[in-house]
Amino acid sequence: MPKMNMIQAINLALHEEMEKDETVLVMGQDVGVNGGVFRATEGLSVKFGKERAIDTPLAESGIIGSAIGMAIAGLKPVAEIQFSGFSYLTLGQLEGNAARMRTRSRGQFTCPLVMRMPYGGGVRALEHHSESKETYWAHTAGLKVVIPSSPRNARALLTAAIRDPDPVIFMEPKHSYRAFKEEVPEKKETMEIGKAEIVREGSDLTLVSWGAMFHLTKKVVDQIQSERKVSIELIDLLTISPMDSATINASVRKTGRCVIVQEAQKTLGPASEIIARINDEVLMYLEAPVKRVSGYDVVMPYFGREKMYLPTMERIRRAIEETLEF
Amino acid sequence: MPLKTIGKFSLSYLQVLDDKGKLDENLEPKLSNTELNKLYRAMYLARQLDSRMLKLQRQGRLGTIPVCTGQEACVCGATFALRDSDWFVGSYRELGGRLMRGEPLINPMIYYNGYEEGSFNPVNDRTLPINIILGSQLPHAVGAAYGSRLKGEKENASLVFFGDGSTSEGDFHEAINFAAVWKLPVVFFCQNNQWAISTPRANQTHSESIAQKAISYGIDGIQIDGNDVLAVYKATKDALDRGRAGEGPTLIEAVTYRMGVHTTADDPTRYRKNAEVEEWSKKDPIKRFENYLIEKKAWSARKQKTMEDEIKAEIEQTVKDFENMTDFKPDSPFDYLFETETDDIKALRAEFLNEIGKDADNA
Numbered sequence: 001m002p003k004m005n006m007i008q009a010i011n012l013a014l015h016e017e018m019e020k021d022e023t024v025l026v027m028g029q030d031v032g033v034n035g036g037v038f039r040a041t042e043g044l045s046v047k048f049g050k051e052r053a054i055d056t057p058l059a060e061s062g063i064i065g066s067a068i069g070m071a072i073a074g075l076k077p078v079a080e081i082q083f084s085g086f087s088y089l090t091l092g093q094l095e096g097n098a099a100r101m102r103t104r105s106r107g108q109f110t111c112p113l114v115m116r117m118p119y120g121g122g123v124r125a126l127e128h129h130s131e132s133k134e135t136y137w138a139h140t141a142g143l144k145v146v147i148p149s150s151p152r153n154a155r156a157l158l159t160a161a162i163r164d165p166d167p168v169i170f171m172e173p174k175h176s177y178r179a180f181k182e183e184v185p186e187k188k189e190t191m192e193i194g195k196a197e198i199v200r201e202g203s204d205l206t207l208v209s210w211g212a213m214f215h216l217t218k219k220v221v222d223q224i225q226s227e228r229k230v231s232i233e234l235i236d237l238l239t240i241s242p243m244d245s246a247t248i249n250a251s252v253r254k255t256g257r258c259v260i261v262q263e264a265q266k267t268l269g270p271a272s273e274i275i276a277r278i279n280d281e282v283l284m285y286l287e288a289p290v291k292r293v294s295g296y297d298v299v300m301p302y303f304g305r306e307k308m309y310l311p312t313m314e315r316i317r318r319a320i321e322e323t324l325e326f
Numbered sequence: 327m328p329l330k331t332i333g334k335f336s337l338s339y340l341q342v343l344d345d346k347g348k349l350d351e352n353l354e355p356k357l358s359n360t361e362l363n364k365l366y367r368a369m370y371l372a373r374q375l376d377s378r379m380l381k382l383q384r385q386g387r388l389g390t391i392p393v394c395t396g397q398e399a400c401v402c403g404a405t406f407a408l409r410d411s412d413w414f415v416g417s418y419r420e421l422g423g424r425l426m427r428g429e430p431l432i433n434p435m436i437y438y439n440g441y442e443e444g445s446f447n448p449v450n451d452r453t454l455p456i457n458i459i460l461g462s463q464l465p466h467a468v469g470a471a472y473g474s475r476l477k478g479e480k481e482n483a484s485l486v487f488f489g490d491g492s493t494s495e496g497d498f499h500e501a502i503n504f505a506a507v508w509k510l511p512v513v514f515f516c517q518n519n520q521w522a523i524s525t526p527r528a529n530q531t532h533s534e535s536i537a538q539k540a541i542s543y544g545i546d547g548i549q550i551d552g553n554d555v556l557a558v559y560k561a562t563k564d565a566l567d568r569g570r571a572g573e574g575p576t577l578i579e580a581v582t583y584r585m586g587v588h589t590t591a592d593d594p595t596r597y598r599k600n601a602e603v604e605e606w607s608k609k610d611p612i613k614r615f616e617n618y619l620i621e622k623k624a625w626s627a628r629k630q631k632t633m634e635d636e637i638k639a640e641i642e643q644t645v646k647d648f649e650n651m652t653d654f655k656p657d658s659p660f661d662y663l664f665e666t667e668t669d670d671i672k673a674l675r676a677e678f679l680n681e682i683g684k685d686a687d688n689a
Contacts, residue, residue, distance in 0.1 A: 029523065058491035127458050128458050297674055303440035304439060305654065314685045
């Protein structure tokens with residue numbers, strides 16, 4: 001398989017799963033004829049027809065509400081919300097119905113649907129196009145929240161999300177859509193939802209990140225390791241909920257130091273939960289306070305100031321050095 | 327009789343100037359030549375600024391912009407019927423209307439260069455900022471009209487703009503229903519420009535018209551030629567007058583066309599035919615209005631030349647001023663979170679300033 005970018009990898013997963021399972025369909029605004037505003041659904045309407053690549057009217061709550069009905073009726077809808085900033089209208093349907101349909105019906109009805117949406121900053125976009133609000137979804141029992149970081153894991157995780165028997169919020173870091181290419185195996189591949197990946201093993205410090213921040217973080221680690229002898233364990237969280245604290249805590253037990261890098265605002269972000277779980281289980285192994293590098297608790301600035309409000313390589317570097325030297 | 331007709335409905339379509347600018351004298355609104363010239367200038371300015379900003383965007387000096395060309399009759403004609411004390415509630419394709427409300431020419435440039443400093447109207451405090459979440463502004467217009475009425479400003483009305491796509495959102499239906507139940511002076515102005523990015527009007531709603539949705543809420547509705555500025559003005563003025571007289575809201579469907587891209591991130595060649603665009607270009611609202619004005623002897627080639635020169639100079643001066651702007655306070659997002667800064671935010675602002683002070687990138 002040639003190298004591909006994240007958009008191509010997502011497109012590949014959709015093609016593969018729609019081919020394999022005729023109950024899988026995509027739906028959303030501009031996903032059919034136009035192939036999606038980012039081209040994630042390119043070619044699907046030609047190959048699978050308009051009934052399985054549905055151009056919907058413009059109504060987010062309607063998209064997810066009808067996806068819930070489809071899922072109840074035995075389909076596997078993969079609904080695209082054009083930008084995560086427009087997804088909050090779906091919160092009523094997701095929190096009020098999708099997340100609790102299994103509980104409410106004692107397992108009689110389930111909602112195996114996926115809501116895909118681009119999120120995150122760094123692409124000079126207009127208001128509502130740059131936020132990282134994974135917490136909204138992760139704070140809802142009954143929803144799984146997945147954030148890939150690369151073409152390969154995007155394809156594998158989206159495949160897993162489509163096959164998952166429960167609702168999955170699949171947040172795609174749009175900054176990484178075309179940022180780089182990666183070898184994606186010819187053979188179909190899935191990854192387990194709810195599992196973090198230790199991308200590089202190390203013994204001195206645990207570094208946890210996800211989404212577009214993962215790459216920035218990795219670059220900093222490469223830089224630091226080329227300058228000095230230090231061994232950093234790099235963890236890509238991949239699933240926000242359910243959170244794989246077993247992998248993180250085992251790592252922290254080994255290293256005694258931890259830094260978390262998140263694009264989301266600071267207060268009540270996923271980093272807060274990671275720290276709480278470290279506190280629950282491995283506090284006594286810590287040799288330094290756990291540090292977080294994050295966004296700020298402000299309305300996401302328009303793109304003129306955006307860069308200052310996203311974690312920078314320098315901020316990540318300072319957090320790592322301060323934690324190592326504590 | 328168990329089965330009988332319980333309602334019959336009819337719907338009107340209004341056009342005052344035909345495609346060529348020929349007038350139906352019975353329908354001509356009463357406007358002086360000075361007023362007509364002012365309206366024409368507003369439309370022309372909107373077109374020129376839109377084109378200039380598109381150029382700036384293509385040169386990388388602005389971020390993503392929505393393009394407004396072709397819809398000047400809608401936004402300018404409707405806004406012209408408004409009083410300064412009325413509420414102007416817009417989405418993001420009302421450049422000309424916003425300028426008529428006193429917004430400085432430089433503001434859209436600042437806004438589309440990514441700074442909040444350009445996103446409000448410093449002149450008129452009854453003009454709401456750009457609203458990108460489709461349809462979500464409609465209920466605001468309803469609430470604002472309710473507020474004005476309760477405060478005794480009985481003459482004040484709301485005018486709210488949205489597109490054909492937004493009529494699929496729940497907020498559209500909820501807002502009209504509220505306004506109808508509360509009998510508020512709200513004019514719901516739909517710029518039906520035929521395309522919601524790649525979704526054609528026919529796939530947006532199964533109704534033959536958007537105007538007929540008014541019937542189901544028990545309010546007045548009318549479909550108009552949205553490229554005919556006199557029809558737009560007349561329909562909006564009549565609707566506002568009825569609203570002020572306590573007769574409730576109106577839904578206006580202005581049939582127009584999005585001549586350009588949805589935004590500069592869009593490529594319409596993927597989903598619509600150029601022939602359609604060419605067909606609509608023959609119905610250009612500015613050319614049509616100009617023909618009418620010349621016929622009426624309210625305009626001349628000399629006036630046109632003077633206006634073109636003035637507007638060009640005004641826009642170029644604005645571009646210069648815009649390019650000389652550099653002073654954007656880094657921590658201003660913290661200034662507008664709450665009226666009183668909380669201790670939490672105070673600490674976070676200090677942390678932010680400390681961090682960016684250390685970042686060479688941001689120095």
